[in-house]
Amino acid sequence: MKLSWSEEDEAFRAELRQFLDAHAPPEARRRNRDYDLGDALPEWGRHWQATLFDNGWMIPAYPPELGGRNATPVQTLLYLEELNRQQIIRSLHFGGYAIVGPSLLEFGSEQQRELAAPSIRGDIVWCVGMSEPNAGSDLAGLQTRAVDDGDTFVVSGQKVWTSYAMIADRCFCYVRTDRDAPKHKGISVLMIDMDTPGIDVRPLRHISGKADFAEVFFDEVVVPKENLIGDLNGGWRITMGSLAHERGALWVEGVAASQQLVEELIELARDRGVAADAGVRRRLAAAYERTQSLRALGYKGFAGFAQGSSAPEHSYMKLATSEFRKELTQLGLDLEGPFGVVTGGEWGADPARWVNRHFIALAGTIGGGTSEIQRNVIASRVLGLPKG
Amino acid sequence: MDFTLTDEQELLQQTARALLENECPSTLVRAHMQDPSAVDPLWDKHLRDWVALADGELVDLCLFLTETGAVIAPGPYFATAALFAPLIKKVDRRLHDAVIAGEATGTVAMAGPEGEWTISSASKRTFVPEADRVDYVAVVLPGPRVLVTGGLPARQMETIDTTRRVFEIEVPRDAATPVEIDEADLTDLLERATVALAAELIGTARWLLDSTVAYTKERIQFDRPVGSFQGLQWKMVDMALDYERAAAAVSYAAMAIDAADPERHRAAHVAKAAAGRAALHCARGGLQCHGGIGYTWEHDLHLYLRRAYASEYLLGSVDWHLDRLAELLID
Numbered sequence A: 001m002k003l004s005w006s007e008e009d010e011a012f013r014a015e016l017r018q019f020l021d022a023h024a025p026p027e028a029r030r031r032n033r034d035y036d037l038g039d040a041l042p043e044w045g046r047h048w049q050a051t052l053f054d055n056g057w058m059i060p061a062y063p064p065e066l067g068g069r070n071a072t073p074v075q076t077l078l079y080l081e082e083l084n085r086q087q088i089i090r091s092l093h094f095g096g097y098a099i100v101g102p103s104l105l106e107f108g109s110e111q112q113r114e115l116a117a118p119s120i121r122g123d124i125v126w127c128v129g130m131s132e133p134n135a136g137s138d139l140a141g142l143q144t145r146a147v148d149d150g151d152t153f154v155v156s157g158q159k160v161w162t163s164y165a166m167i168a169d170r171c172f173c174y175v176r177t178d179r180d181a182p183k184h185k186g187i188s189v190l191m192i193d194m195d196t197p198g199i200d201v202r203p204l205r206h207i208s209g210k211a212d213f214a215e216v217f218f219d220e221v222v223v224p225k226e227n228l229i230g231d232l233n234g235g236w237r238i239t240m241g242s243l244a245h246e247r248g249a250l251w252v253e254g255v256a257a258s259q260q261l262v263e264e265l266i267e268l269a270r271d272r273g274v275a276a277d278a279g280v281r282r283r284l285a286a287a288y289e290r291t292q293s294l295r296a297l298g299y300k301g302f303a304g305f306a307q308g309s310s311a312p313e314h315s316y317m318k319l320a321t322s323e324f325r326k327e328l329t330q331l332g333l334d335l336e337g338p339f340g341v342v343t344g345g346e347w348g349a350d351p352a353r354w355v356n357r358h359f360i361a362l363a364g365t366i367g368g369g370t371s372e373i374q375r376n377v378i379a380s381r382v383l384g385l386p387k388g
Numbered sequence B: 001m002d003f004t005l006t007d008e009q010e011l012l013q014q015t016a017r018a019l020l021e022n023e024c025p026s027t028l029v030r031a032h033m034q035d036p037s038a039v040d041p042l043w044d045k046h047l048r049d050w051v052a053l054a055d056g057e058l059v060d061l062c063l064f065l066t067e068t069g070a071v072i073a074p075g076p077y078f079a080t081a082a083l084f085a086p087l088i089k090k091v092d093r094r095l096h097d098a099v100i101a102g103e104a105t106g107t108v109a110m111a112g113p114e115g116e117w118t119i120s121s122a123s124k125r126t127f128v129p130e131a132d133r134v135d136y137v138a139v140v141l142p143g144p145r146v147l148v149t150g151g152l153p154a155r156q157m158e159t160i161d162t163t164r165r166v167f168e169i170e171v172p173r174d175a176a177t178p179v180e181i182d183e184a185d186l187t188d189l190l191e192r193a194t195v196a197l198a199a200e201l202i203g204t205a206r207w208l209l210d211s212t213v214a215y216t217k218e219r220i221q222f223d224r225p226v227g228s229f230q231g232l233q234w235k236m237v238d239m240a241l242d243y244e245r246a247a248a249a250v251s252y253a254a255m256a257i258d259a260a261d262p263e264r265h266r267a268a269h270v271a272k273a274a275a276g277r278a279a280l281h282c283a284r285g286g287l288q289c290h291g292g293i294g295y296t297w298e299h300d301l302h303l304y305l306r307r308a309y310a311s312e313y314l315l316g317s318v319d320w321h322l323d324r325l326a327e328l329l330i331d
C-alpha cells in the first residue's frame, strides 16, 4: 500500500493537465453540472466532446479509434480524478458514451459496432429508453411492444423520465418482443431514430424547475429489423451491462463532489458567522470524515478492480455518495437559515443556491437504481443473504 | 493512492489470521476473565514474536492488529506494540531493542484524571493498559518528559471490557530521572497509537458483522431465514457500509503516517472516528439481528460488544476526534 503512483502514471497525469489547460473551454468548467439543456445542445458542448475524442481523451481506456489511448485502469482512475478535481465535464449527455457506445461494442453486429465511435464522440446523441409508467425499479415489467411485421418492427407504448429525449438523434430503446415469455425473456433492444413518424416527445419539468427529461410516446413507429441490437428476446443481458458500466465509473465523481461541497460548507459557515458554533463544527467535521472515508473506500475497491477481482466496495459507493449528498446539501440549507428557501427577489444575491443543489441531490437516490434497490443488491450479491 | 497489498502483506495477513484463530479462541478469552495469566502462553509462544512490527511500517502493524481485534486478543500486545514501543524508541534505544525483540513488555501512562490522552500535571494517571502485568510503565509528565519505571502499584479500574484491563497509577515521586521528549514526537506516536487502536476496532467490527450475517442466514422464523427479511438486510447493509469505509479510512491513515504526508493528522482523526462509529454500529445492529441469544452471557457477541464500546472511549471517542478535526479544518 502506498500513496503515490508510478512515474509513468504521473507522466500520464501531467500530459492530461497540459491538454486540459490548453483546450478545455470555460463552459466545461462550470460547477455543479447544473446545465439547463432545453431543446438544443450548445455548440461548445459538441465541440469539446469531439476534441476529447480526437485527442484520445474521451475514454482513455479505449483504443485511439474509439476516442482513447489504451490507458491502464490506474490511468483511467487518474483521468477521472483530474477531471473531477478541476470540475470539468466530458459531455453534456452521458447516454451515448457511457451506455450506448459500450453496449454496441459488446452486443452489436459488425455494422452496429461502427456506430460506437460517433456515439462516443457525441456526433450521435442518444437517449436511453428504459423506464415506463409501470416499469421503474421492476424494469423487466416494461410493456412498450414491438410487433414483428416482416422486415420491420412496429413499436407502440410509452417511456418516461427519458433524459435528453428532446435533444437526442436516436433512442436506445427497450421493448417487449415476446408477450408470452417470462418477463425477463421477452425483452429486446432497438435503435430508434427520433425523427421517425409516430414519436412524440413531451418534456417533463423536474422539481428543480428544469426540463431535461421527457415522456416519449410511440404510436406505431416503424423500425427496420436491422436496428435490433443483440439477440431477439436477449435484451435483459444488455440492461445488466449498461447499468454496470454506469456504476463502475461513478464513484470518483460522487466523492469529488462531496469534497467540493465540504469545502464550500466550511466557507459558508465562516460567512454566516457560525464557524465557532459547536454543533455546526461537529456536523462539518462529520461531513469531512464521511467524505474522506468514502474516498478511501473508492480507492480500496479500485485496487481490487485493477487486479481483476470483483470489487464489492464499489457496490456501496453509489448508495453512499448519493445518500450523503442529500445530507451535505441539507447542511448548506441549514447554514443559510430562514432565507435558504427564498428563491428570488431582492432578498438574496445568490438566490437559493443550496436549495437548488439539494433538489438535484434528491434525484440522485432515485435515478440509475434507487437506494432501496441498491441495498437489495448489496444484501444478496455482496453479503450473500437469502432472497426475500 | 494504491491500496494493493504487497505479497508480503498478504502473507502477513493470512498468517496472522490463521494463527490468532487457532491460538486465541473465545474459550481463552473467557479463561482470561477469571485469570489474566491464562493468556501468558499466547504471549510467550506467539505474540512476542510479532512486536517487531512496531518498528516497521504502520500499515503492517495495522494489518496484524486487525486480526488481534478480530479475536479480541487479551494481554500485553497492544500496550507493548502500539503504545510503549514507539514511545520508548524516542527515549531509550537499548530498552527499545529489547522490546522489539520480544524480550520486554511495557505500557504508557498518559491520561490524567479526566481520562483524556493529553499531557497532564496531575498526580494520577488513568486508563493505563495492563499496568500490573507488564515489565515497564512509561509515565508521560509535563515538559513533556517521560519517566520509565519498573513495576508500579496499580489499581485496576473495572470496566465493561475484561479483554483489555486498565489501571490507575500514582505518578512516582522520586524514582528515576525523567527524560525529555519532543512534543512533536509525542503527538506523532499518539497518532500512531490512535490509528493502531482504530485498526484493532476494525477487526472487532468485522467479527460482529460476519457473525451477524452468518447467523441470520441460519436462524429460521416464519419458515424462512431471518436474513431474508428486508428490514434486517438493510440494517446489515448499512453496518457493512460503515465497516467498509472505516476499514479503508484506517488503511489510508496508516499509509499517510508511513509517508509522513501532511494529511496524516486529519486522516488519523477520521480513522478513529470512522472505526469507532462502525464498531458500535456493528455491535448494536449485530445484537439486534441476533435477538435474545445475542443478549446471553454464553454467546460471544457480548465480549465483542464490550470491547467495541471500551475501545470507542479509549484514546478519544467519535465526538472527541470530530472536535479535533474541526480545529484542523476550520480554525
Ligand SMILES: Cc1cc2nc3c(=O)[nH]c(=O)nc-3n(C[C@H](O)[C@H](O)[C@H](O)COP(=O)(O)OP(=O)(O)OC[C@H]3O[C@@H](n4cnc5c(N)ncnc54)[C@H](O)[C@@H]3O)c2cc1C
Pocket (backbone or CB within 6 Å): A128, A129, A130, A131, A132, A133, A135, A136, A137, A138, A160, A161, A162, A163, A164, A213, A363, A366, A367, A368, A369, A370, A371, A372, A373, A376
Ligand atoms: C433525474 C432522473 C433521470 C432519469 N433518467 C432516466 C433515463 O434517462 N432513462 C430511463 O429509462 N429512466 C430514467 N429515470 C428513471 C429511473 O430509472 C426510475 O425513476 C427508477 O428506476 C425508479 O423507478 P420508479 O420511479 O418507477 O420508482 P418505483 O420503482 O415505482 O419505486 C417507488 C419506491 O418503491 C421502492 N421500491 C421498488 N421496488 C422495491 C423493492 N424491491 N424493495 C424495496 N423498495 C422498492 C423504490 O425504491 C421507491 O422508493 C430517471 C429518473 C430520474 C429521477
